[in-house]
Amino acid sequence: MKKDQIIMHPIGVIHSPYITKEECPIQGVYTESSHGTVELLPEHAAGLQDIEMFSHIYLFYHFDRAGEVKYVRPTFLDDREHGIYASRHPCRPNSIGMSIVRLISRKENILTVEAIDVLDKTPLLDIKPYMPRHDIRATASEGWVSEVPYREKPEGME
16 A cells, blocks of 8 residues: 555445435534444444434445536535535535434444435444534634525536
């Protein structure tokens, strides 16, 4: 392996009710009633020990159906162009996605979650617990997002 090469392998798959990009919400916080499952490969199941003690988890995944990478583009939230690193647009150089979901239950290597905003059969790269004492930043700003009202994903935007 070259020094500048990074190789990741999925540790599982995310299942959701969303088959197409058009169906998929832009953020799970707006679809808290949507349920899904996170299925770890059996060889990774031991890593789930104590996960059920957390109410929320981060899912890190591969945007395996993302489109063309453009470094400046309109986003789902705003028609104005913004840099890709100043947005959560899925069309990114390394195609890494991240979602916070509520953990409902665990049965062996299967987690049931809600507030899912991921396409069905998305490759899972990692899971980390959401820890309010470490993750909440009281002084954080929303950047340009604070200037735009909430809206659903516009038609035709990928």
